[in-house]
Amino acid sequence: MDDALDSTAYKSLETGTLTVAQAGQPPTTAPYAMRRLGLDDLAAVFTVQQYVHGALEEPSLFYPGTRELLSECLSDRGLVVGTFVGGRLVGFRSIFYPGPSADNFGHDIGLHGDALDQVAYLDRTAVEPAYRGNRLQIRMTTHAIRLATEIRPCVHLFSTVAPTNFASMKDKFTAEMQVVRTTRKYLDYWRHLFYRNLVSPLGINATTAAKVSGDNFATQLDLVEERGYVAYGIERCGANAPMISFARPGRPIRPR
Numbered sequence: 001m002d003d004a005l006d007s008t009a010y011k012s013l014e015t016g017t018l019t020v021a022q023a024g025q026p027p028t029t030a031p032y033a034m035r036r037l038g039l040d041d042l043a044a045v046f047t048v049q050q051y052v053h054g055a056l057e058e059p060s061l062f063y064p065g066t067r068e069l070l071s072e073c074l075s076d077r078g079l080v081v082g083t084f085v086g087g088r089l090v091g092f093r094s095i096f097y098p099g100p101s102a103d104n105f106g107h108d109i110g111l112h113g114d115a116l117d118q119v120a121y122l123d124r125t126a127v128e129p130a131y132r133g134n135r136l137q138i139r140m141t142t143h144a145i146r147l148a149t150e151i152r153p154c155v156h157l158f159s160t161v162a163p164t165n166f167a168s169m170k171d172k173f174t175a176e177m178q179v180v181r182t183t184r185k186y187l188d189y190w191r192h193l194f195y196r197n198l199v200s201p202l203g204i205n206a207t208t209a210a211k212v213s214g215d216n217f218a219t220q221l222d223l224v225e226e227r228g229y230v231a232y233g234i235e236r237c238g239a240n241a242p243m244i245s246f247a248r249p250g251r252p253i254r255p256r
């Protein structure tokens, strides 16, 4: 195996203490460690993904990656950051470089030519239920974006999120991404397409700001697809669906 891809070669990105949920008992704490993963972590990544997908009440929220895709992310077409507790993987975040393929999300905002080579996806992420609530996704995403830009030049960052997956939307907004399209992906499921230009941020036109409930999908779709708005934030509203912030972008989405 290439030394650079041997997971033992990757240094620790972060350590700390997590709160761990336990069925029917008070939560406990446990130390964790975060590092970049290598190809020899493939089986563990696949196991976490299958476990998390199997435990979902609404499986359409998360479209699992194939073993081949995860393997590409763990090698030279992406990178994966993982969190370990007691030496066992409990969560991961993957990045994928799609290359100039016909289904590159760049086409959704009018990118073409060399720009498609500068696209990276925030691809799959999963955290085992017992370890949720520690902002692990956001922590792993922050490391992954930094590493992705260090490894190769990437300008255009994309990700898709189901419109009701609010924890994952929060992750993307925290990563300074905006919803620039709302479209059907993966076997026809609706997805918000998140985008961040890592070189030249879109910004927002604050005078056009509006808030829409997270359960009012029709208005979200109309704002993004018919009226040229982007979504840029989410805030919890007690027991109600969170409110999502929309505005016109500060400049045209498609780079000139």
Ligand SMILES: CC(C)(COP(=O)(O)OP(=O)(O)OC[C@H]1O[C@@H](n2cnc3c(N)ncnc32)[C@H](O)[C@@H]1OP(=O)(O)O)[C@@H](O)C(=O)NCCC(=O)NCCS
Pocket: 052, 056, 061, 062, 063, 123, 124, 125, 126, 127, 128, 131, 132, 133, 134, 135, 136, 137, 138, 165, 166, 167, 168, 170, 171, 234, 235, 236, 242
């Ligand atoms: C999505 C997932 C990785 C998030 O796990 P996590 O990192 O433990 O998430 P947390 O519970 O710590 O929540 C992260 C943030 O989302 C926010 N959030 C969670 N649910 C929310 C909701 N209903 N409305 C608004 N914000 C919400 C939290 O408040 C937190 O932000 P804050 O710390 O600023 O308050 C995890 O739920 C998971 O594995 N889900 C199944 C797989 C999946 O859906 N993956 C994403 C698609 S690829």
